[in-house]
Amino acid sequence: MRTFLLTLLSLPLLFASPVRAAESHDIRQTGFVYCVNGVVNTFNPQLASGGVVVDTVAAQIYDRLLGVDPYTYRLMPELAQSWEVSDNGASYIFHLRRGVSFQSTPWFTPTRQMDADDVVFSFERIFNRQSPWHNVSGGRYPYFDSLQYADAVKSIRKLDRYTVEIRLEKPDASFLWHMATHYAPILSAEYAAKLTLADRQEQLDRKPVGTGPFQLQQYQAGQFIRLERNPSYWKGKPRMSQVVIDLGAGGTGRLSKLLTGECDVLAYPAASQLSILRDDPRLRLTLRPGMNIAYLAFNTNKAPLDRPEVRQALALAINNQRLIASVYYGTAETAASILPRASWAFDSKAQVTAYDPDKARKDLQALGIKNLHLSLWVPSSSQSWNPSPLKTAELIQSDLAQVGVQVTIHPLEGRFQEARLMEMNHDLTLSGWATDSNDPDSFFRPLLSCDAIGSQTNLAHWCDPSFDALLQKAVRSQQLATRIEAYDQAQKILSSQLPVLPLASSLRLQAYRYDIQGLVLSPFGNASFAGVHRDSDEKKP
Template sequence: MITNKYLLLAGALLLAGCQPQEKSAAQAGLIYCSEGALQTFNPQLTNLSTTLDAVSFPLYDRLLEVNPITLAIEPGLASHWQMSQDGLTYTFTLRKGVMFHHNANFVPSRPLNADDVVFTFTRLIDTHSPYNPVSGGRYPYFHSLGLDRLITSVHRQGEQVVFTLSRPNAAFLADLASAYAVILSAEYGEQMLRAGTPEQLDRQPIGTGPYRLKEYRDRQFIRYQRHDAYWKGPAHLEQLVFDITPRSAKRLAKLLTGECDVMGYPAASQVKVIQEHDDLALSVQSGMNVAFLALNTRQPPFNDVRVRQALAYAINRENLQQAVYFGTGEVARALLPSLSWGYDPATVLPSPDLVLARKLLAEAGLGQGFEMTLLLQSGTRPYNPDPRKSAQLIRNDLAAIGVRVKIQVQEWSVMQRTLEAGRYDAVLTGWQADNTDPDSFFRQLLGCHAIAAGSNVSRWCDPGFEQLLDDAVSSAKMGFRIRNYYYAQQMLTSQMPLIPLAHALQTQASRRDVQGLTMTPLGGTLFNGAYRK
C-alpha cells in the first residue's frame, strides 16, 4: 500500500505501481532530491556537476575508478594496465563478463569488450567518426585538457585496448578515472546509427553501471531501475529516483515530510535544522572544489591586471565564509584546495585593503570607479550553497571602491550562449574537480584550449603558464610536478584572472533509516551500496 507522503509526488515519482501486492517506494527504492536539471545522459557532452551527479555514477562505469576514501586510482572496467617505458603507450586488460543495460530498443548480444572502449574514445578524438558530430559534437572536458590532441590512437589488440599518446602525460590515468570518461556500447551505437537515430545514444543511455534508465521527465524526475547483472553485484535497492528540486528550502521540506529520502547540497543555513532533527542525519565530506569570481580578461577594464588586483583587494572572503557557508567551507587561499597534493601552503591571496584597491584603480585611470555586470546561475552549487547571496556581498564590497555591480541571474542554457560569445564582464561560478590531479583544475579553468571548450571563462591565456602545465604532466617525478604547480599558483596570484573565494565541504542530508550511501570528495554519491536498516 502506498502512503500519502509518496502520493505527494503526483504519481510520477512512485517507485512502484498502485497494485496492492507491489512494493511501496519505501520498500523498493530511494528518492533523492537533487538540486538541478541535467543537460544530457552522456557525461562526455557536458561539464556541469549536476549532470555528473545524476548520470555518471548510477548509469556508467569507467576504465579506472577513484577510491572515494583514499583518492587512489584503482581498477574499474580495466582489471589492470601497463605503461610502456617511454610513457607513450598504455595497454588495458578488461574485465570479463561485464554486461550492458537494455531498453525497449536495444538488448545487448555480448558482454563489454575492447570494441566498446575503442568506439567510446574514437568518437571523442576522431573527427571522421560518424558519432563525433552527434549531439553537437562538443566534448568540453576532453577538449579542455587537450586529450583529443594527446591521444593519437586507440585500438584493439586481442582482448586488450591500447592507447598511444603523442607525448608522456602523468595525468592521463587520472583523466581516464574522471566522471566524464564513461564507457559506451559500440553495439548500441551501431544499431542506432543504422536506424538513423544516433542521438539516442545520448538520450536513451546504455551503460554498465548499477542502475539503468527507466523513465525521465524533463526538469521533473529521473527514475532508475536496478541493473541486476551489474558486475560488482546488484544494488540493494530496486529503484532510484532523482526528484529535481532546485530550491534548497523545498528540498528540505520534502526531506522533513518524508517525500525524499536524501537531500543533495543543503544550504549552509539549513545545517543546524538538520542536525537538530531526530529523524535526519547529516553527512559531511571534504571537497575538491573552488568557488571563484572569473573576470573576462579580454574585455576592458579587466584586461588591466591592476583592475583585477583591485577587485581582489576589495572582496572580503572571510565575510563570505561567515554569511554564506556558515562553517561548511574554508576561505580559499589559492585556486587549489588544501586537500590537493599540488596545493602551495605559501600562496597568499590579497587580504581586504580598500586603500590599496582604490590606489590601483586610480593608477588604471578608473579613480571614479566603473560599472560592471556579474553573471551567475540560480540555485545552489556544490562549491557555493548560495550564489545569489554571495553576489550581493561581493556587490557591497566592490561598491566601497566605486565599482557599481549589476547582478544578472541566468539559466544555464542562456548563460552558455553568453559565455560562448564572450560578451560579459564577470561570472560568479566555480569548479568541482573530476579527479585528484592538479592539472584538472589548472588546465580546465585557465588553459588556452579551455577557452574554446567553454570552461576557461576568464578567457586568460598565458604561454608561460601553459608551459608550466605541459612540463608538469610530461614528468613522472612528483617533486618536479609539485614545483611547477607552486610556480603556477604564484603566477595566478600575481595575474589574478580569477579570484578564488572559498572551498566548500560536501554536505548531504538523509533520513536516518537510509544507510550505505558513499559521498566522494570529487562530488556525487554512490548509491549501489545504499540500503534501509
C-alpha cells in the same frame, strides 16, 4: 547543438508521466528519493561540463575504466582490471574485465558483453575528429577539449577482445586520472551501430545504455529522473530496485521535502540549514572535504579587466571572510589558490587575497578607473562548490559598491548558462569546479589553459603561453618533485595575473533520513548508489 538541445527537451514525450503522490509509498518500499537541484542537458557525461549528470547520474548509469577510492584517493580498477604504463607515460595498455553486461532497456537489448570494441568506440568518439560519431550531438566534449586530447592521443587500438592500447603523442602523467573521471564513461558500440543503421545517432546521448548499477526508466524535464536496478550489474545486484532523483525544488523547498519525508537524501543542503538538520533526530548529516573550488572569473578580454592591476584592485575590495561566514557558515575555508588545500600540489606559501577596500579605492583611482559598471553572471541554483551563488553575488555586489564600482547581477538558469557564456559579453562570472580526480591537472588545464577557452571551461578567456608551458612541463614528467615545482611556478603566475579570484573550497554536505544506509560521500563526486538500502529495523533516535 541547438537541434540537439531542442530534441533533448522533448524527452518527457519519450518517457512515462511524472511521479504521482500516490506512488510515494511504493518508492519508500522499493527505493529512495534523492533530491538535488540541477538541469539535465544530456545523459552522456562526455558532453557535459559538470552539473547533476556528472555529479550524480553518471555513477549510476555508467562505469569507467578506472575509479578513485573515496578514502585513499588512489586509482582503483573498474572496467579495466589492470593496466600497464610504458614509454615514460606515453603508452597505456588496459586489460578489461570479463563478464560485464550492458543494460537491457526498452530501446536496446545487448547480444554480447562489454569488450574492447566498446572501449575503442567510447574514446574514438571523443579523441578522433574523423570518427563518424565525433560530431554527433554537437561535437563538443568540454572536459577533454580543454585538455586538447583530440590532438594528444596518437592512436586507440584493440589488441584483442579484452585488451586496448592508447598511445599519446607525448608523455602525460595525468592521463590515468583523466580516464578515472566521470567524463570518461564506457558506452556500447553495439547500441551505437544499431542507431547508425536507423539514422538515430543522437539517441545515444538521450536514452543511455551503460554497464552501471542503475538504468534510466523515466525522465521528466525539470522534475525527476527515475532509475531502475540493473539486475545484471557485474558487481552484484543493487540493494534497492529504484532511485528517483528529484530535480523539482531548490533551497527551502528541498529542505521541506526532506523534513516531511518526500526526500530521503538531500544533496548540497544550504549551510544555513545545518542547525535544523543537526537538531532533527530523524536525520543524519555527512560532511567531507571536497575537491572543489569556488571562484570569481574576470573576463580578461574586456577592458578594463584586461589589466592585471585592475583585477588586483577589485580583488582587494571583496571581503572573503564575510563570504565564508554568510554563505558557507563555517563549512568552507577561504581559498588561496585555484587548487584546494587537499591537493598534493597546493602551494603552502600561497596567501589569501587581502581585504583592503581603502587600498582598492585608491588603486582604482590611480589607474584612472571611474564610474565602472560591471555585469556579474551567476548560476541561480545551489552548486556542489557553493550552496548559495546568488547570495554570494549580492555580497560581492555590495563590496564593490563600497569602492565605487556598480555591479549588475544576471542570474543564469542551468541549460542557458553555457550558451550565454559563449557570447563572452559578461564582465564577471561567479563559478566553480569540482572534479573526481586527485591530479592537479584536472583543475589547471580545464579552467585556465589557452585551449580551455575554446572548450568554454576557461571562463576568464585568459591565455598565457608561459603558464601553459609549465602545465605541459608538469604532465610530461613522471617525477613528482618536477611536477610540484612546475605547479608552484604556475600558481605564482596566477597570483600575479589573477585571471580568477579563488573564493572558497567547501566541504561536501549530504543530509539523509535516519533509516537510509550505505551512502558513500566522496570528495570527488557522488559514488554509486548500488549499496544504498533502507534499514527498517533500526530504531529511530
